[in-house]
Amino acid sequence: MSDPFVIETVDLHKRYDQGEALRGLNLQVPAGSIFGFLGRNGAGKTTAMKILLGMTRPTSGEARVFGLIPDSSGAGVDIRRRAAFVSEDKSLYESMAVEGLIRFTASFFPRWRADLEARYLRDFELPSRAAIRTLSRGLRTRLTLLLALCRGAELLMLDEPTSGLDPAATEQVLQALIAHVATETTTVFFSSHQIADVDQIADHVAIIDRGRTAVSGALDDLRLNYRRIQLVFDDVAPETVFNTPGVTRVRRDGRVLTLLSTADAEQVVDEARALAPASMDVFPVSLKDIFLETVNAED
Numbered sequence: 001m002s003d004p005f006v007i008e009t010v011d012l013h014k015r016y017d018q019g020e021a022l023r024g025l026n027l028q029v030p031a032g033s034i035f036g037f038l039g040r041n042g043a044g045k046t047t048a049m050k051i052l053l054g055m056t057r058p059t060s061g062e063a064r065v066f067g068l069i070p071d072s073s074g075a076g077v078d079i080r081r082r083a084a085f086v087s088e089d090k091s092l093y094e095s096m097a098v099e100g101l102i103r104f105t106a107s108f109f110p111r112w113r114a115d116l117e118a119r120y121l122r123d124f125e126l127p128s129r130a131a132i133r134t135l136s137r138g139l140r141t142r143l144t145l146l147l148a149l150c151r152g153a154e155l156l157m158l159d160e161p162t163s164g165l166d167p168a169a170t171e172q173v174l175q176a177l178i179a180h181v182a183t184e185t186t187t188v189f190f191s192s193h194q195i196a197d198v199d200q201i202a203d204h205v206a207i208i209d210r211g212r213t214a215v216s217g218a219l220d221d222l223r224l225n226y227r228r229i230q231l232v233f234d235d236v237a238p239e240t241v242f243n244t245p246g247v248t249r250v251r252r253d254g255r256v257l258t259l260l261s262t263a264d265a266e267q268v269v270d271e272a273r274a275l276a277p278a279s280m281d282v283f284p285v286s287l288k289d290i291f292l293e294t295v296n297a298e299d
Contacts, residue, residue, distance in 0.1 A: 003067045006031045006155055006187045007052060012061035014047050014211075021047040023211035024061070029189055029204070034181055036198030036219075037191040039208040040295050045191040048208075049157060053085055065155070084153035086144050088160040092132045098143060099128040102150075111152030120146040123176070138169040145173060149180055156180075158190035162197055170194075174201050199287045207294045214294045219287065226285035227265040231257040231277035238275060244268045249293060260285070260293055 007029035014022040022044045029035045039045050050056045051063050054076025066082060068075040093101055102121075106112040121128065124142035127135075135143065141161065148156055156177075162170040177188055178201050192198055198205060199219075206216040215222065225246075231237065237257040242250065246263035257277070261268045265282060272280060285293075 004031060005029055007065055007189060009063045010061055012063055013059045014051065015059045020211055025208060025211060026213045027206055029187065031187055033204045034177065034188045034202050036202035036205040037189060038198060038205060038291055043208045044211040045208065049159060054079060082153060083155040083157055084148035084151055085157045086148050086159065086161060088163055092140060094133040096132055098126055098130055101132060105147050109151040113150045113152055116150045120149060137164050141165060141173065145176065154186060156186060156188045160192055161190055162194055177201060195288045195291055207291055209295050215290060222290060225263050226290055227261045228283045228285050229259040229261060229268060229272060230281045231272055231275065232279045234278050240275060242268065242271055244271050
């Protein structure tokens with residue numbers, strides 16, 4: 001039976017001279033998923049990706065990709081053969097032409113998909129004879145994505161794939177990823193600051209903060225479970241502690257008491273009614289709100 005998780009980390013730590021980049025990161029990326037990896041600058045996303053690709057070693061804990069430990073002998077090579085990585089800087093050979101770079105790259109991958117190459121050359125409107133150095137940022141992004149999608153990789157690891165793109169180019173890249181996962185045996189693991197992009201295409205997400213996993217799960221489950229509950233009182237809102245599990249944030253502002261619930265919202269509402277508020281409303285919480293509540297939470 002194949003492993004249900006393409007990527008798995010357990011209590012992953014990475015310490016540098018200036019401090020800890022990862023402080024117990026736990027991830028489980030299901031095979032065939034589009035997995036959004038969210039966090040502020042400095043949260044540890046890039047360090048985690050480097051560990052997964054065998055580019056750096058963890059201080060402690062364990063990481064596995066395809067069931068392999070990236071920093072073990074030979075495993076890193078196998079992982080990089082089966083996975084495609086697109087970095088944020090989109091580094092390419094500036095002096096080469098688009099077609100030359102495609103042919104050069106294809107020569108390294110026996111599973112290169114000529115059919116996908118033809119499709120993405122057309123769909124991405126890439127000028128085959130143009131020199132790399134003349135390409136716009138949007139065209140460079142589309143070219144790096146073509147090189148990743150056509151090599152027959154089982155895992156696509158993308159670092160800020162839509163950074164700097166205009167809305168039309170962003171939509172094109174996102175739709176290409178959705179279509180690729182729908183038709184090929186591929187898992188997409190991508191980090192992004194563009195929460196709307198993650199919300200649009202991801203089916204699983206993880207939010208990391210200060211080197212730890214703060215929130216992780218299927219996006220539909222998070223949307224279902226997270227609720228904001230607002231109580232309004234005739235007088236100043238009472239100071240209270242909620243006993244129902246899942247209440248992660250309580251704010252008092254004059255007559256208003258606002259709760260963030262991550263589970264069992266109905267039980268939270270039942271407990272809140274005992275406070276006799278003048279009114280009470282329950283609101284769904286967007287991925288953006290979940291992210292902001294998570295990264296702005298006090299230690």
